Amino acid sequence: MTITTILSESCRRGRGCCAALIELKEPGIIYKNAMGHNLVCVIFTAGHAQRLSKEIENDQTGKYAHLKGVPKALLPSPQGKRTLDHWWDAINRRQLFSDVFLVTNADKYKYFERWATASDFPVGNIINDGSTTPANSIGALADLELALRTKNLWDYDILIIAGDMVFQDSKFDIAQVVDYFSHKPDGDLAIYYEMEENESTTSRGLVEVCPESNRILKFLEKPSPEETASRNASVVFYTFRSSTIQMLLKYLHEFPSTEQRTFGAFMSWLINVQNVMVYGMKLPTGFQLIGQVGLKDYESWLSYLTSQAEKESKDPIYKRAYARVGLMGNPSDGFNGKTISLSIANFWAEVTIVESPKLRLIPHPLNDPTEFGSMADLHGISTKEGYLGGLRLLQATCKKFYSFCAKRGIALTRRNFTLSYDTNIPRQVGLAGSSAIVTATLKCLIAFFNLSDHDIPRPLQPQFILDVEKDELLINAGLQDRVVQVYEGLVYMDFSKTVMEQQGHGNYSHLGALLPPMFLAYRLNPSDSGQIHSNVSMRWQAGDQEVIAGMQKFATLTDKATEAIQSQDWSALAQLMNENFDLRRQLYNDAVLGEENLRMVTLGRSMGAAVKFPGSGGAVLGMLNDQTKMEEVRHRYQEDGCVVVEVLPKWPDDL
Incomplete structure (x- = not known):
């Protein structure tokens, strides 16, 4: 990291402040705005916590006698730190201001x-x-004006924090707030969190946030539940552009009473009346001790911190993503088609994440070898397995996850971790082994950083996974595998162009939990599935009518297969499986599909089975209406060098 020390404007003006502005030259982090304005932080602790002070003073147990007169912001926590200490640690850790x-x-x-x-x-x-009681307090906005005027801060961007409230996660990273603000030069920034069930909307300012742009569309100061469906609570944690700061005097002139000089009222005026552009940034965890609280609230906070410390035992988190078989419509998922896919419990990828002092990615001993028995051993493994293991998938997912959260205005806590993986999904047989590792890694990161489907909506997760593979690693793929690995079970997917353009993702639905017996046969020495789509994709992009008609036909087969499954017409489903393969063979030709792959299909059909590719080659999915022949089918495949397994569906836990 290159660190450039820049003499701050405050030093040039002779103020006795932090000696210099440190500008950290990191990718994507800028600590000056486009106008060259520096960022100043102002912490507010001028409120008179009258209720809490009185309850501490009147407490008869003597337990809190040592806290009489102590300001709310300086009340101690179980770790010995005070509320203000947590903020100062976050602010002072890196010289962002x-x-x-x-x-x-x-x-x-x-x-x-x-x-x-x-x-x-x-x-x-x-x-x-100068105030000593609530009666002669001047209001939070007047306090801000006092700071701006006496310290000559009118030309600065200002980050504002209520120093007597505390964030629930002690590892919160304020640098992400500054970074996000720097990438939104056309607006201000307000921090919000999703309220817990026991929190009342009438105790908080709520914001309605545009999910696409993150702009705050409406600010409601302590609304009733009927006024908004939002549960996004705004707290006194804002970053204002210097241009917005100039509007403060206008507000103070229009609203002279102390009761109107609150940040909530000011934000409501800015957003709802003045139509000022304010973006929202979400924190995964909430805040405690907001506003006027009592002794019970303080005790509840102490209890929360104690329980949080017990939970932070650094227990590992394990997440799995399962292999899948394409039942119908593949490979049209990459061509605005429709597909049906099934997650299977036979094979899976499992990723483990655990908190650690440094961020570490652990190579897999088989898939990411770094030690070999000899040159001959290295040559043999490299020839068979190639050079692209799973470690790159972990790294690319972490990179994309951080970028996604930064772009979506999600502040991640400052926690490092160790990430490792294991998988038993056969390589390069079209069972979605790479996307399974990415999917399991994403699940781990979501759980580790206390996020949910509200933060990364479920319909968008498959696209995130695909972007990791295509954008970061140049893996040729479609959405089908990622959808079924996120949703699990038997999933119908519609990737029609109009659907994708209108909502940014396809339509996905479960088709129940009933299927006839199926088998999977795969080669031990498979082909490279990454090359299968290449020629057809180019033809499709060039407007080749045969390819376009073929992809439309795949969609029609998928709709017919849906009807067959819902009516349990397995003979019709078998016929459609054969039609799916025949159409694929017509579009891709035998040279692309490969002699060994074609032989697996021919072998199964000669025994009366309906057979198709479950992915891009290296394996076949079969359905045999006459199950008395299954043993003979298994033997024939095994004699041809294949591994044969009964398909075990992996149904979602909530189905």
Whole structure:
């Protein structure tokens, strides 16, 4: 990392502030806006927590006698740290700001002065608003104006934090907030989180956020549940452009009363009335001790932190993604077609993630070998297995995940991990082994960072997985495998052009949990499935009418297969499976499909089975209406050098 130290504007003006603005030259991180404005952080602790102070003072147990008079922001946690310590750790860990100020009141000023000297916070950057009680408080916006005026900050971008509330995850990384803000030069930024069930909408400001742009469309200050379906709660954690800061004086002039000089009211005015562009960024976890709270709230926070510490035992998280067989319509998933696919429990990829001091990706001893018995051993393994193991899939998924979250305005906690994988999916036989590793890795990352389908919607997860493979690793593929590995079970998929363009993903639905017995036969020395689509894809993009008509025919076969499955007409399904393969053979020709792959199909058909490719080659999926012949079919395939297994469907847990 190259670190460039730039003399800050504050130093040039002679303010006794942080000595320099440190600009970290990392990919995608910029700490100055397009106008060259530096970013200043202002922490607000000037509120009078009257309710909590009184309840501590009136507590008869004596348990909290040592906390009488202590400001809410300086109340201790089980780890010995105070609320403000958590914020200062997050802010001061990396020098993202040209200066940091703290606004407090006259009643508690000495407490914060003592905290500053013990915490290496510049005492000269503490601003006293002169208030001593709620009755003579001036309001949060007037406190902001005081800081802007006395420290001459009107030309700066300002990050604003309520220093007496605490984020639930102590490993929150504020650098991601600054990074996201720097990539949204046309607007301000507001942090929000998804409320828990026990939180009332009437206690928070709620935001309605556009899922595509992340722009906040509406700000509602403590609404009733009937006013909005949103559960996205906004807290005093904003980043304002200097241009927005200029609007503060106008607001203060229009709304002179202290009750109207709150950040919630100001945000409502900016977004709903002035139509200012404000983006939302979501934190995976929520906040505690927001606003006027009591002793029970404080005790609840202590209990939460204690239980969180117990949970952080660094237990590994395990996630699996299963192999799949394409039952109908493949390979039209890459050509705006329709398919039916089935996840199978015979084979899977499993990824393990566990918290660790450094981020580590562990090579698989078989798939990512780094030690060999000899040159001959290296030559033999490299010839058979190639050079592309699973480690690249883990790394590419992590890279894409971080980029996705940054783009979607999702702040990840500052946690490192160790990631490893194992798989028993046969390689290069068209059973979606690569996408299974990516899918399982994505599941691990979602769980590890406490995200959900609300953050990365389920219909979009297959596209994310495909983007990892196509964009990062140049793997030729379609959506089908990723859809069935995310949804699991027997899944119908419609990738029609109009559907994809209108909603950004296909239509996906489960077809129940009833299928006739099927078998899978695959080669031990398979072909490379990555080359199968190439010629047809070029013809399709060039508008070749034969290919376009063929892909439409695959979609028709898929719809007919859906009817056959729903009516349990297995004879009709068998005929459609054969038609699917015949159409594929017509479009791709024998040279592309390969002699050994064709022989597997011919062998099964000679025994009366319906046979097709489950993927791109190297294996066949068969259905035999006369199960008395299954033993003979198995023997014939085995004698031809194939492995034969009964297909074991992997149904989703909630089906």
